[in-house]
Amino acid sequence: MNRALAFQVLMLLALNTEAKDNSHKNIGSLEWTIFPLKDGRLRVNINNNLKMKLIVMVKSFEGKTIQQNYIGKRPVKTAINYDISELKDGDYEICIYSKRMMENKHFHIENISVQQHRLLSVR
Numbered sequence: 645m646n647r648a649l650a651f652q653v654l655m656l657l658a659l660n661t662e663a664k665d666n667s668h669k670n671i672g673s674l675e676w677t678i679f680p681l682k683d684g685r686l687r688v689n690i691n692n693n694l695k696m697k698l699i700v701m702v703k704s705f706e707g708k709t710i711q712q713n714y715i716g717k718r719p720v721k722t723a724i725n726y727d728i729s730e731l732k733d734g735d736y737e738i739c740i741y742s743k744r745m746m747e748n749k750h751f752h753i754e755n756i757s758v759q760q761h762r763l764l765s766v767r
Contacts, residue, residue, distance in 0.1 A: 674698075678738055678749050684729050686751065688738055690715065690722045696742040702726055705735040728753060
């Protein structure tokens with residue numbers, strides 16, 4: 645009977661004990677993507693789990709800041725739509741900055757000429 649009681653006590657202790665790994669702190673993650681919308685805008689989706697403030701910038705390839713937004717340090721999913729219709733053809737980048745990191749993604753704007761079709765009707 646004593647063995648059964650000792651086994652139950654050990655099982656309760658094992659179930660209530662938390663395993664902690666103090667070798668490194670979880671610094672969180674940053675997941676983000678950019679994609680064009682049908683209306684010609686550029687969308688940036690950001691999943692900020694870094695628990696840090698972020699700055700999101702649209703920059704020309706020459707380094708000129710065109711637009712910037714700030715994101716707080718609470719873990720949230722954010723979507724930013726940028727109107728890029730007034731930008732000239734060329735290469736651009738979206739940059740995300742925090743105290744510890746900088747990430748960027750590139751995009752290219754180019755006008756495509758569409759050939760108009762003639763309408764033919766038979767009477």
